[in-house]
Amino acid sequence: MFIARYMTTPALAIPQEMTIPAARELLQSRHFRHLPVVDDTGKLIGMITDRDLRSAYPSSVLSGETIKTCLAELDKTPVSAIMTRSFFTVSPSSTLDDALILLDRERVGALPVLDEGGKVVGIFSIRDLIKAYRTLFGLGERGSAMIVVEDDGNPKPLTRISRVLEEHRIRFTRLIRKDKDDALDKATIYLRVNTYNLSAVRNALKEAGFNVTIPTITLKPE
Amino acid sequence: MPTLPLTVITDPLCHRHDTGGNGHPEDPARLTVIAGRLGQSPLAPMITTMPPRPAERQWLTTVHSEEYLYRFEETTLAGKSYLDHPDNQLCFESYEAALLSAGAGLAAIDLLEGGATSRAFCCARPPGHHAERNLALGFCFLNNAAVAARYWQQAHGRRKVMIVDWDAHHGNGIQSAFEEDPEVFYLSLHEHPTWSFPGTGWKEETGLGAGKGTTCNIPLPPGSDDAAVMKAIAEQVEPALSRFVPEALVICAGFDGHVADDMSGLSYTTALYRQLGHCAARWAERYCRGKVLTLLEGGYELNSLAASVEMYLTGLATPEP
Numbered sequence: 396m397f398i399a400r401y402m403t404t405p406a407l408a409i410p411q412e413m414t415i416p417a418a419r420e421l422l423q424s425r426h427f428r429h430l431p432v433v434d435d436t437g438k439l440i441g442m443i444t445d446r447d448l449r450s451a452y453p454s455s456v457l458s459g460e461t462i463k464t465c466l467a468e469l470d471k472t473p474v475s476a477i478m479t480r481s482f483f484t485v486s487p488s489s490t491l492d493d494a495l496i497l498l499d500r501e502r503v504g505a506l507p508v509l510d511e512g513g514k515v516v517g518i519f520s521i522r523d524l525i526k527a528y529r530t531l532f533g534l535g536e537r538g539s540a541m542i543v544v545e546d547d548g549n550p551k552p553l554t555r556i557s558r559v560l561e562e563h564r565i566r567f568t569r570l571i572r573k574d575k576d577d578a579l580d581k582a583t584i585y586l587r588v589n590t591y592n593l594s595a596v597r598n599a600l601k602e603a604g605f606n607v608t609i610p611t612i613t614l615k616p617e
Numbered sequence: 618m619p620t621l622p623l624t625v626i627t628d629p630l631c632h633r634h635d636t637g638g639n640g641h642p643e644d645p646a647r648l649t650v651i652a653g654r655l656g657q658s659p660l661a662p663m664i665t666t667m668p669p670r671p672a673e674r675q676w677l678t679t680v681h682s683e684e685y686l687y688r689f690e691e692t693t694l695a696g697k698s699y700l701d702h703p704d705n706q707l708c709f710e711s712y713e714a715a716l717l718s719a720g721a722g723l724a725a726i727d728l729l730e731g732g733a734t735s736r737a738f739c740c741a742r743p744p745g746h747h748a749e750r751n752l753a754l755g756f757c758f759l760n761n762a763a764v765a766a767r768y769w770q771q772a773h774g775r776r777k778v779m780i781v782d783w784d785a786h787h788g789n790g791i792q793s794a795f796e797e798d799p800e801v802f803y804l805s806l807h808e809h810p811t812w813s814f815p816g817t818g819w820k821e822e823t824g825l826g827a828g829k830g831t832t833c834n835i836p837l838p839p840g841s842d843d844a845a846v847m848k849a850i851a852e853q854v855e856p857a858l859s860r861f862v863p864e865a866l867v868i869c870a871g872f873d874g875h876v877a878d879d880m881s882g883l884s885y886t887t888a889l890y891r892q893l894g895h896c897a898a899r900w901a902e903r904y905c906r907g908k909v910l911t912l913l914e915g916g917y918e919l920n921s922l923a924a925s926v927e928m929y930l931t932g933l934a935t936p937e938p
């Protein structure tokens with residue numbers, strides 16, 4: 396769950412003196428969308444995004460002459476002139492949850508990852524977050540199946556399930572319990588098994604007193 | 618009721634592939650109940666039973682690596698109980714049974730192309746559609762459908778092969794074999810991969826590179842019924858067939874989408890399989906000189922399996938009402 400495991404490395408940070416066209420070229424060639432900007436000592440001083448860079452360029456509706464002047468100006472403008480100076484960071488030991496909360500609350504696309512000395516060691520983007528949760532949740536893991544079990548309301552449901560699966564040597568990789576959201580909802584347990592012998596899974600769960608359900612959509616009343 | 622002759626390819630050795638009992642779903646009884654049911658069926662006089670032949674190595678290697686075939690054979694000879702995952706139980710004779718199961722398709726294609734029959738059903742096991750180039754998965758060891766498609770192309774010159782797979786599960790092995798191949802179209806109707814084994818077969822996957830557009834996944838939500846399948850056929854399968862215009866047609870017939878079969882959350886009734894038989898016959902007449910090859914994939918609840926196979930073959934061999 397630590398960011399260190401899921402961040403994009405090595406961190407590509409640019410000096411504040413780099414010009415806007417140079418930064419744009421770098422972003423495009425590496426297919427990045429965010430770049431940390433650092434000072435001479437390597438300390439993070441801002442963030443620049445592909446959007447910032449694009450909007451620094453003159454609009455094509457302007458006259459040819461004006462565009463030319465603007466472009467000549469941009470060739471001399473350092474990224475520090477347009478970078479965002481307020482930024483949010485995480486550390487390698489921050490968790491995916493920390494990053495999710497920050498990305499969601501601050502509506503940013505990426506977070507620079509700083510070590511204890513303040514040095515940029517990586518970047519963690521929304522894409523990295525999606526990839527991380529995809530792996531954690533086992534999405535597209537070939538050879539697995541998701542079983543949905545109704546929580547029977549008796550104590551220790553997860554313990555009972557894992558015990559019976561282990562007794563029957565059924566491989567499983569995820570066991571998640573979700574509380575009911577509202578009156579229409581039911582507490583549900585999601586189980587990712589690593590087997591095609593679903594009959595055996597069902598029988599084992601039945602033995603532990605659980606009901607395997609067919610997932611359906613419960614639509615909320617208008 | 619006029620009925621077309623049916624050829625069923627099967628072999629006693631397919632029963633000897635022992636998955637260890639203990640309630641393992643892919644049990645030899647699957648073939649026994651089908652044979653019993655067909656023997657009692659009004660279809661019986663129309664059925665000719667033919668033996669398969671072991672698939673030759675040159676055809677197996679169009680799909681599987683030499684290294685994998687060697688590993689599979691070694692595993693059986695060494696007396697081990699499974700290959701790659703405890704799901705894939707096997708015994709000493711499993712390699713030979715798998716060669717026959719894959720070879721059933723080849724024998725059937727020779728009969729179809731030789732004009733001996735127009736409706737061939739390979740009633741063999743182990744099943745095939747989960748097997749990958751280098752991996753046994755989901756009770757499957759050799760990818761029978763993929764080997765058959767390559768044989769049809771290379772031994773009989775039918776370039777464009779359409780594989781329609783309506784087993785409840787996605788045939789990951791067939792998809793990966795032909796994902797980049799524009800001449801083999803893989804179309805699968807299956808329970809949505811979020812809920813179902815093996816967790817593959819997303820709608821967004823439509824083929825890669827030159828094969829873009831010749832893979833089609835139709836995931837159905839749990840609980841989907843006969844009407845959902847027939848709707849998908851009308852809206853997606855038939856248009857795909859008419860765009861692709863196949864020269865050969867392979868049906869991967871798995872019966873585990875039946876409501877009585879607990880290996881999937883789909884809710885098909887026995888009656889659906891008759892309609893699926895009519896569809897296969899119609900497509901065969903329209904595109905493939907009346908010829909269609911059907912391979913048994915899954916289907917584990919014995920009563921519904923036997924009844925559904927009979928229903929499917931009835932649809933395949935009799936005119937639509």
Ligand SMILES: [Zn+2]
Nearest residue numbers: 784785786915
């Ligand atoms: Zn299946």
